[in-house]
Amino acid sequence: MTINLLGLTRDELTGFFDKLGEKPFRAKQVMKWIHQMGVSDFSIMTDVAKQLREKLSEIASISVPTLLSEQVSLDGTKKWLLQLTPGNAIETVFIPEDDRGTLCVSSQVGCALACTFCSTGRQGFNRNLTTAEIIGQIWWAYKALGKNPKGERVISNVVLMGMGEPLLNYDAVVNTLSLLLDDHAYGLSRRRVTLSTSGVIPALMRLQEQMPVALAVSLHAPNDELRDILVPINQKYPLKQLMQACQSYVSAGPRDFITFEYVMLRDVNDSDEHARQLIGLVKDIPCKFNLIPFNPFPDSGYEASTGERIRRFKSQLIEHGFIVTVRKTRGDDIDAACGQLAGKVIDKSRRHEKFSGM
Ligand code: SAH
Numbered sequence: 001m002t003i004n005l006l007g008l009t010r011d012e013l014t015g016f017f018d019k020l021g022e023k024p025f026r027a028k029q030v031m032k033w034i035h036q037m038g039v040s041d042f043s044i045m046t047d048v049a050k051q052l053r054e055k056l057s058e059i060a061s062i063s064v065p066t067l068l069s070e071q072v073s074l075d076g077t078k079k080w081l082l083q084l085t086p087g088n089a090i091e092t093v094f095i096p097e098d099d100r101g102t103l104c105v106s107s108q109v110g111c112a113l114a115c116t117f118c119s120t121g122r123q124g125f126n127r128n129l130t131t132a133e134i135i136g137q138i139w140w141a142y143k144a145l146g147k148n149p150k151g152e153r154v155i156s157n158v159v160l161m162g163m164g165e166p167l168l169n170y171d172a173v174v175n176t177l178s179l180l181l182d183d184h185a186y187g188l189s190r191r192r193v194t195l196s197t198s199g200v201i202p203a204l205m206r207l208q209e210q211m212p213v214a215l216a217v218s219l220h221a222p223n224d225e226l227r228d229i230l231v232p233i234n235q236k237y238p239l240k241q242l243m244q245a246c247q248s249y250v251s252a253g254p255r256d257f258i259t260f261e262y263v264m265l266r267d268v269n270d271s272d273e274h275a276r277q278l279i280g281l282v283k284d285i286p287c288k289f290n291l292i293p294f295n296p297f298p299d300s301g302y303e304a305s306t307g308e309r310i311r312r313f314k315s316q317l318i319e320h321g322f323i324v325t326v327r328k329t330r331g332d333d334i335d336a337a338c339g340q341l342a343g344k345v346i347d348k349s350r351r352h353e354k355f356s357g358m
């Protein structure tokens with residue numbers, strides 16, 4: 001078995017070269033080839049001595065996922081389907097906007113948390129992605145999109161908001177973040193990398209210590225009774241604790257606010273009373289709201305709130321001084337909108353095992 005260098009952090013790669021009797025700068029060199037130049041073949045790394053290149057091709061590899069398909073939406077959103085291992089594939093989405101380009105990556109195949117309005121959650125859980133598999137999505141997208149005419153990278157922001165709960169794949173996600181922030185790899189600032197979580201509090205507290213990036217929290221309900229149903233992890237980590245954790249995170253995070261995501265479900269969580277409760281719930285937390293129109297999928301059992309209802313909900317929050325954005329639905333013609341990512345999941349039988357182990 002050769003070792004895959006794609007998913008190694010700078011420290012790990014430095015350790016790898018150290019064992020070969022090579023200096024630490026080799027790690028920086030090779031990282032640049034892999035992550036900045038999009039190279040997956042050692043023979044092209046011309047500033048690495050030929051002997052070392054030959055050695056590397058014997059003992060190591062740069063194994064990227066296989067591209068199965070690329071789809072482009074009418075609005076410019078792109079979606080790639082990447083094959084990991086036979087039978088398992090994941091989706092990665094690029095969303096171009098006027099002032100930025102955001103890549104949305106997946107952290108797990110499926111998800112164990114079973115939020116009732118989420119298509120990924122409905123599929124069940126198959127397995128965690130490795131660091132190489134998460135970085136592999138970014139590697140592909142950087143390579144496919146390259147730079148704009150000004151010489152800037154087309155991808156300016158990365159969000160961990162695709163399939164899966166990133167904080168339940170903690171080590172691989174933190175290693176991915178470390179590569180995203182590393183100047184010798186993707187060199188993004190902590191403000192341009194956002195992790196979205198449904199609220200796995202102990203892992204969130206570790207993240208705060210180790211690698212605080214911008215944070216989005218999937219709230220979706222203003223009280224425990226409703227959140228217990230919509231976001232079942234709430235039964236384990238209820239709102240009061242979640243609010244305390246968010247308050248604590250703000251002090252370490254690169255932004256001075258948390259983004260609360262709130263999916264707008266018709267007649268479920270979108271009334272005036274829900275808005276009032278929400279205002280009370282978050283009153284002590286520096287935050288912004290991102291209201292997400294529900295993206296339907298077959299047999300979801302939910303409907304999207306009306307545009308009028310969303311406007312009313314939004315204005316109630318704004319009246320109380322909150323900054324509120326309504327997420328534009330992007331890429332729904334190619335099933336790339338939030339909550340529509342499906343990928344391909346075989347063996348969906350492990351949800352219970354994973355959920356009970358938390
Ligand atoms: N597991 C993480 C990140 C992935 S989900 C989390 O839950 O935050 C990314 C976002 O999409 C979450 O806010 C999630 O609640 C939202 N989402 C899931 N299904 C959706 C749907 N059908 N319509 C709109 N948003 C959805």
Ligand code: SF4
Nearest residue numbers: 111113114115118121
């Ligand atoms: Fe998992 Fe997030 Fe979907 Fe919930 S919303 S099931 S945590 S991916």
